[in-house]
Amino acid sequence: MYKLALDFGTTNCTLSYVDSYRKVLECYRMRSADGSPYIPSFVRYNKDDNSIEIGRPAKKCQKDDDYNVYSAFKMLLSETSKERLESFGYTDRLPYECAKAYISQLLNYYVSEKNLKRGLENIVITVPEIWIKEHNHANHDKLLQICKELNLPLKKFVSEPVAATAYFVYNNYQQTKKWFTGHVLVCDYGGGTLDLSLCHVKRENITVLECTGKGQDQETLGKAGVAFDEYIISKVYEREYGKQISRTNPLFSEFVNSFEEQKIDEKKGVDHSLEELLYNDNNKKVFKIKDMTFYAADFFNAFERVNHSVMKKSLEEMETYFKIHSIDYQNPKNNNFKIVLAGGFSSFYMVRHTLKVFFEYHPEIDLRFSSVFNLEDTALAISKGAALIANQLISVDATCPVSVGIRLNTYNTEFVEEIDIPVLQKGVKILAYEKPVFIDDDIIIEIDPTMRETQVVIFIGDHGNRKYIKLTQHIDQLFPNAHVQDNKWRVGFSVTENFCFICMQ
Numbered sequence: 001m002y003k004l005a006l007d008f009g010t011t012n013c014t015l016s017y018v019d020s021y022r023k024v025l026e027c028y029r030m031r032s033a034d035g036s037p038y039i040p041s042f043v044r045y046n047k048d049d050n051s052i053e054i055g056r057p058a059k060k061c062q063k064d065d066d067y068n069v070y071s072a073f074k075m076l077l078s079e080t081s082k083e084r085l086e087s088f089g090y091t092d093r094l095p096y097e098c099a100k101a102y103i104s105q106l107l108n109y110y111v112s113e114k115n116l117k118r119g120l121e122n123i124v125i126t127v128p129e130i131w132i133k134e135h136n137h138a139n140h141d142k143l144l145q146i147c148k149e150l151n152l153p154l155k156k157f158v159s160e161p162v163a164a165t166a167y168f169v170y171n172n173y174q175q176t177k178k179w180f181t182g183h184v185l186v187c188d189y190g191g192g193t194l195d196l197s198l199c200h201v202k203r204e205n206i207t208v209l210e211c212t213g214k215g216q217d218q219e220t221l222g223k224a225g226v227a228f229d230e231y232i233i234s235k236v237y238e239r240e241y242g243k244q245i246s247r248t249n250p251l252f253s254e255f256v257n258s259f260e261e262q263k264i265d266e267k268k269g270v271d272h273s274l275e276e277l278l279y280n281d282n283n284k285k286v287f288k289i290k291d292m293t294f295y296a297a298d299f300f301n302a303f304e305r306v307n308h309s310v311m312k313k314s315l316e317e318m319e320t321y322f323k324i325h326s327i328d329y330q331n332p333k334n335n336n337f338k339i340v341l342a343g344g345f346s347s348f349y350m351v352r353h354t355l356k357v358f359f360e361y362h363p364e365i366d367l368r369f370s371s372v373f374n375l376e377d378t379a380l381a382i383s384k385g386a387a388l389i390a391n392q393l394i395s396v397d398a399t400c401p402v403s404v405g406i407r408l409n410t411y412n413t414e415f416v417e418e419i420d421i422p423v424l425q426k427g428v429k430i431l432a433y434e435k436p437v438f439i440d441d442d443i444i445i446e447i448d449p450t451m452r453e454t455q456v457v458i459f460i461g462d463h464g465n466r467k468y469i470k471l472t473q474h475i476d477q478l479f480p481n482a483h484v485q486d487n488k489w490r491v492g493f494s495v496t497e498n499f500c501f502i503c504m505q
Contacts, residue, residue: 182336
């Protein structure tokens, strides 16, 4: 039996596992001639027989009229706006259907190529922690539904930055032969989301403390790598050709793909050009794609427009948590506080520059940035860390990521006051919330006599960042037997290890 980890990414996916013979971490390379572990998050459907292909072969067929090709399904899993779906090319199928087909085909290839006659014992799938922080349970729930429909032996969902922390802990031990104890800040910047997660590490054990970042965005696919690429293409195209280009234009995806590949291939040149711009005010040409010339200022301006303010705001929010947990984050010689980068976009020069400016980086003495990751580790840390968790080589103490409770009306002789009653507390280990926790007060149900409806308001989040969910239903559905005289109800919540909140009455 085999234990597998899937980093389900916006632009690429990776599968990792522990080789049972050599006891080392490995990445699955799907029929890749160049041995690449990165499997593009693309799925194509043959118009003739509806057959499916995924990954690089699918990505190469975006302009082929014999196929319908879809991408970005991770960030659009729960999208309901027809207009927005059409802007990303979803006219005949839903992102949910494409994501399900992609995952199914990817795992089928893996099982077939590895000749796994007994199949998978379990699979760990990584998800953005910011999905929970932003109360975006819809994408999370859709992914869970896919796993159920595919009958996957899902062990658990693991936060992407937590998985990266697991790989840091393991990799640090492999290189130093010492277990790390202290705090780790992971900057996980990928194609669709920004996750900043603060964890406490003690040997092989990880406890999640805090999370900030940015996930969904109504105009773009988040505020991360994909949004950056699309913005710079739009602006340079408009400058060179004197007109705008739509996302639905077939040339747009071709330009974005070419730009992404060129940006990665010429990383050293991109880094040097941005360094020249920042420190010598020299706006150098970086590279050219067809008739479009990209300058250092184009990269800088795109980052400033799409990413910088979001990243700076997230770091400032995280700074308040450093103080709450009494972390000596400003001391460059603090060897018990590490800053770890994960995700493909974290390799971009401006991301690293923003971090170093915020933490006042001291190149000669700074121990906070002395990571054991190379560039490949940065991109694969999430997948490999999840494989370590799947094989129980690293343990994670999952904690409740947000506070959850109920809003009630209290009455006195003068006025009605709304109060929030917390039930689940952020930071408490999930094991404590496996069984429902109830509030102490009895609840009096107010019923609209004409509609026989009642409303219960649930909140998710901390003070100043709470989302209120109104449950307005027929009274007999929400509270059976509510018509019985003196009937009382209690309200409570529990939470699963996959961060699904369950309401109990």
